[in-house]
Structure formats: C-alpha cells, structure tokens
Amino acid sequence: MRLNGKVAIVTGAASGMGRAMAELFAREGAKVVVADMNVELVGLVVEEIKRNGGEATGVVVNVADNSSVEAMVAAAVEQYGCLNILVNNAGIMDNFVPAGEVTDELWNKVLGVNLSGPMMTCRAALAIMKEQEDGGVIINNASVGGLFGARGGASYVVSKHGLIGLTKNIAATYGGNGKIRANAIAPGAINTNIGSTITEPNPLGLAAIGAVGQAPSGEAAEVAAAALFLASDEASFVNGTTLTVDGGWTSR
Numbered sequence: 001m002r003l004n005g006k007v008a009i010v011t012g013a014a015s016g017m018g019r020a021m022a023e024l025f026a027r028e029g030a031k032v033v034v035a036d037m038n039v040e041l042v043g044l045v046v047e048e049i050k051r052n053g054g055e056a057t058g059v060v061v062n063v064a065d066n067s068s069v070e071a072m073v074a075a076a077v078e079q080y081g082c083l084n085i086l087v088n089n090a091g092i093m094d095n096f097v098p099a100g101e102v103t104d105e106l107w108n109k110v111l112g113v114n115l116s117g118p119m120m121t122c123r124a125a126l127a128i129m130k131e132q133e134d135g136g137v138i139i140n141n142a143s144v145g146g147l148f149g150a151r152g153g154a155s156y157v158v159s160k161h162g163l164i165g166l167t168k169n170i171a172a173t174y175g176g177n178g179k180i181r182a183n184a185i186a187p188g189a190i191n192t193n194i195g196s197t198i199t200e201p202n203p204l205g206l207a208a209i210g211a212v213g214q215a216p217s218g219e220a221a222e223v224a225a226a227a228l229f230l231a232s233d234e235a236s237f238v239n240g241t242t243l244t245v246d247g248g249w250t251s252r
C-alpha cells in the first residue's frame with residue numbers, strides 16, 4: 001500500500017489514463033475523488049473501485065470552469081478531511097490544427113481545458129496543501145507535445161508546454177522545504193479514448209507528426225504506474241521534473 005490513507009483527486013478519471021490512475025491509487029490505499037465531466041462514467045468508475053474493495057467518491061466537474069473546480073476541491077476536503085494528491089489529467093486534443101489555421105474558438109477551448117483548468121485546480125489545491133503539515137503532491141499529465149513541436153496542433157502543443165511551465169513554477173515556488181512537490185508526466189502515444197475526439201485531422205499538422213515517425217503505443221496502466229511513483233513517498237526528492245513515458249519515441 002504505497003498511498004495508504006492519502007486523499008487524491010484525479011481529473012479526467014472516467015476514461016483512459018485518469019481511470020487507470022484512479023483505480024491504481026485506490027488499490028494502493030488512497031481515497032480517490034473520481035472527477036470528470038462524464039456523469040455516467042464517473043459513477044461506473046466509482047462502483048468499480050468500490051467493488052474491488054477501494055474507497056472512492058465521484059464528482060462531476062468541468063475543469064475549465066473555476067466555480068466547478070472550487071466545488072470539486074471543497075467536496076474532496078468535505079468528504080475526506082484533507083487533500084494530499086492532485087492529478088491534473090483531464091485534457092482534450094485539437095485535430096492537429098497549426099497556428100496559421102487555428103480559430104479563436106479552438107484555441108480558447110483547448111487552452112481552457114488543458115492549461116487554465118490545471119492552473120485553477122492547482123490554485124484551489126495549493127490553498128489547502130500549503131496549510132497542511134505534510135503539504136501535498138501535484139501531478140500534471142502533460143504530453144510529449146509539451147516538449148516537442150510536432151506532437152499536436154498549435155493549441156495542444158502550447159497548452160502542454162504551458163502545463164510543464166506551470167509545474168516547474170509551482171515546484172520552484174512551493175517546493176523549498178520539500179512539503180509540496182509538483183511534477184509532470186509526458187506520455188507518448190497511449191491507447192485511450194482520446195483518439196475518438198480527433199474528428200478532422202489537419203493534413204499539415206498530421207504531416208508534421210508523420211515526419212517524426214511512427215510512435216510506439218503504450219497502455220494507460222503504464223502511465224498510471226509512473227503517476228503512482230510520483231505520488232508516493234518514494235519520489236520525496238523528485239520535484240519540478242517531467243517524466244517522459246513514451247516507449248522511447250522522443251529518444252529517436
């Protein structure tokens with residue numbers, strides 16, 4: 001039990017990597033707040049965790065909405081009394097639309113969910129964590145698109161670069177005494193449901209990614225294992241880093 005008694009919020013926990021993290025954290029003894037905008041699937045994931053002997057509660061949240069985010073953090077603290085771990089995992093893609101073609105609507109939507117959302121959840125969580133004797137842990141699920149240009153469209157790549165910047169800033173600002181740690185994960189191509197949101201891939205964006213070469217594909221559980229390490233005390237001296245989990249895609 002590597003997270004025994006810890007209280008964890010996982011956003012985007014109804015599907016893919018968030019679901020895998022929520023289930024793994026619960027197996028490791030955490031009380032998990034399963035937070036997602038998908039009402040139906042939130043209930044299913046909570047049921048599944050409970051059926052396997054874990055503890056979880058569901059919260060329906062839109063991470064792009066500050067009042068919704070504040071209500072999610074308040075619900076976690078009300079239900080379980082504290083907040084030890086926040087995983088910002090909810091995210092959306094952008095059909096690989098490049099800068100010359102991006103609409104204001106797409107830009108604002110992607111930045112709202114992928115970057116402003118995590119900023120708002122971090123802001124609300126830090127208000128709690130900095131008052132706690134044992135601080136807290138923040139994990140931001142970024143992407144290899146947060147490290148390289150040709151892994152998404154302009155909005156996605158910018159949002160994930162920004163998320164890594166947010167992670168470093170929190171580590172640098174709040175990490176001085178090791179009480180609050182913030183790290184990012186940069187997954188490569190992972191088999192989840194996010195592919196279903198790619199409806200009209202932009203040919204120019206696709207060509208840029210194609211030029212990088214075929215990505216090896218990984219499973220959500222492999223990213224959840226990395227998140228578990230970062231969430232656990234085993235990572236007590238790991239702060240402000242970005243852990244790439246991509247099967248070697250970016251090493252080529």
Ligand SMILES: NC(=O)c1ccc[n+]([C@@H]2O[C@H](COP(=O)([O-])OP(=O)(O)OC[C@H]3O[C@@H](n4cnc5c(N)ncnc54)[C@H](O)[C@@H]3O)[C@@H](O)[C@H]2O)c1
Nearest residue numbers: 012014015016017037062063090091143189190192193194
């Ligand atoms: N799958 C990949 O190849 C890949 C690679 C790198 C990074 N990522 C990142 O990993 C994270 C998880 O993605 P996934 O692949 O597991 O996708 P997924 O589509 O399977 O799951 C994403 C979840 O986020 C939820 N969500 C979306 N917008 C939301 C909002 N505004 N508020 C609350 N919940 C919201 C969805 O309902 C969904 O349950 C994302 O941030 C994504 O950018 C994915």
